[in-house]
Amino acid sequence: MRAGPPQHSDLGGTGSGKTTLLNVLSSFIPEGESIITIENPAELQLQHPDVRRLEARPPNIEGKGEVTQRELVQDALRMFPDRIIVGEVRGGEAFDMLQAMNSGHLGSMTTGHANDAQGMARRLVSMVQMAEDIDMPYSVAVDLVANGIDLIVHIVREKTGRRRIDHVVEVVGPVRGPDGASYDVELNPLWKYVQGKGFVWVAEEMRADHLERLRDKGGWRPPAGLRPLRPGGEVA
Template sequence: MTTLDDGLLHDVRARLGGPGRTTPPDAADVAAALRSTGRVLGSDALADLTRAARAELVGAGPLQPLLETPGVTDVLVNGPEEVWLDRGHGLERADLALASPGAVRELAVRMAAVAGQRLDDASPVVDARLPDGTRLHAAVAPVAPEGAVIALRVLRQATHDLRALAERGALPDAWVPVLHGLVRGRANLLVTGGTGTGKTTLLAALLGLVPHDERLLTVEEARELAPVHPHVVALAARRPNVEGVGEITLADLVRGALRMRPDRIVLGECRGAEVRELLLALNTGHDGGMATVHANAAEHVPARLEALAALAGMSRTAVAAQATAALDVVLHLQRRRRVRHLAQIATVHRDGQGDLQVVPVATWQGPGDVAEPVPGHGWDALRRRWVA
């Protein structure tokens, strides 16, 4: 059987790297280049080599099969013999080893180049997107003393609606109509939680509920949202180039989105000064907006928003005033017993001293010991407002 040796890969790369190419080669391009070498016989061999060559040219090389494994959300490389993956139930060691620390570094550098970024001793950290949408974060020496580390996050088209998420134990059945009502009623929603709790998954499912005659503007640092909706305009930030120019920030994109006739503005992850632009946008008649923020609990959201807004020069009083007017409901996710689930539904208020408060009105411990969510003060009022 023909194998993808270095000579064949070099030949294919040369045939695909002609002048004028501005897009990564797809499978048909790679297959055509392989055929033109005259070294491939048989459809099975051609299909195998096409997959292998494309993984080496525009994908994750030896890590590509792990990324394509059903259910895998993350692939992590800590060293040549430390490759890990996450299928949504915690980390597990992969049955894969790379040749050496040098091979790990070479793979990281090549993936960064494929993504149009630089990764070397002078620029030892990269955060980028591969052509298939996989998010790449990698570091090499001197930041990573062992040679290089790689983290890959898989972008998958949203395949679970709210009902499917409920069936998987991500939210209780009793909350499904409430979330439908929040989207239908154009509530401004903030989805919160820690890393890997399913914020993007829930956000994509919520966006799938938006009527199909509405125009969604999504703003992200690196595109992860892929909602099932016919009218999505995706905007992604850009880092400065090696000369330090060309940067387009999330704040720039949120301001620009306001001029693009949005029905709803969605900020994939609010993590800095762009929180000011988000709150201003949601206070100018653009209801039905959504965003995600990292937080440990719904009650901690005010402190998180205040910290982010401080980066934009906003005072605590200004944050409280803007957030109370802009945000309706906080949906907080947790990961318990390796299960990601919606744990709290909360509303946004100001207390007697004028400080921002996020108050849970219903909680759920997730599937297991306590099957039903526990309503609290304010739950009935929320249902009367948002659920027909």
């Protein structure tokens, strides 16, 4: 069981409010924790006393001097942060980010473009496989995403211009075939926006480790009758 705050990914279309949500969430990070942000370009304005900002750089007119987000993620791991926040993952840097999430940098966050939470999980798998010099089997990439991400938040922009959270899901674990190889990421919807009712709780069960962290470290009170699940979907 991992200790610490959940790690999550914010997703949505252009202008839906993903960066704004990261800024809001950062205000809840304890002041004693160290944060490194990695962006291209820099947009985050975190309200926190200990933030080190890294920004990717394109090559100059001679084709030299480029600094990629993937290189910055690798450098950030050597700077001993408590959390790493990647402004937006677009390619192979997803591999290094998930490596960090799977090796002790709990509470890290990122954003990405997708139509829904399931689409974001599958896009992350594809981006992991885009990493250069890494010939990773699809099933291994699925495991990396399923074990590294705890929560996915989907944000939408309505026709009126109003921005809102559409749904929040937890990552239950990898879906495995008869041969034991992982082929998809299983998600469990927790909250969902319902027209006329607003943002409502829709889950009947939740992973035990997510439940304990939200309750013990976040002060959240789970709904009565919520059944805890072990990673992989078995009732605890």
